[in-house]
Amino acid sequence: MSKSTSGHPKVGQIDLCNHQHLGSGNHPYVALAPLTLPFATDASPVHGAVTVKLALLNEGEVLLNEAKIHCAFPRELQEDRGPDLPPVVPKSYGYYQVSQEAFDDKCLVG
Numbered sequence: 374m375s376k377s378t379s380g381h382p383k384v385g386q387i388d389l390c391n392h393q394h395l396g397s398g399n400h401p402y403v404a405l406a407p408l409t410l411p412f413a414t415d416a417s418p419v420h421g422a423v424t425v426k427l428a429l430l431n432e433g434e435v436l437l438n439e440a441k442i443h444c445a446f447p448r449e450l451q452e453d454r455g456p457d458l459p460p461v462v463p464k465s466y467g468y469y470q471v472s473q474e475a476f477d478d479k480c481l482v483g
Contacts, residue, residue, distance in 0.1 A: 385410045387425060401426035401436065 385408055392404040403426055410419045428436045443462065450461040 387423060389427070392425075396425065401428055401432075426478075 387416055388407040388409070389404070392406040395405055397403065402416075403420055403424065405424050408421050408423045410424060418428040446462050451464045454460070
């Protein structure tokens with residue numbers, strides 16, 4: 374989970390209602406989804422898209438453990454090393470947990 378300089382988790386919104394399915398594996402469902410990062414200042418929020426791995430509620434522990442391991446890798450291993458040399462490990466931008474609003478809206482991947 375990404376932390377701000379104050380030590381609190383960074384909060385962003387991943388819109389799973391408007392995702393694009395990219396693939397599935399043994400546990401995760403992989404999707405491209407819109408991301409909004411609000412700011413604490415008067416600046417406009419930043420909009421983009423992220424590739425996310427989603428798990429069923431009973432499989433969330435698997436992804437949490439994977440995220441902890443992935444975040445322990447040095448950043449240098451996540452950087453491009455040249456045109457023919459991709460990163461050793463994929464770039465990780467954090468671990469996101471589902472909010473209660475996602476369940477209330479019933480906007481879940483199925």
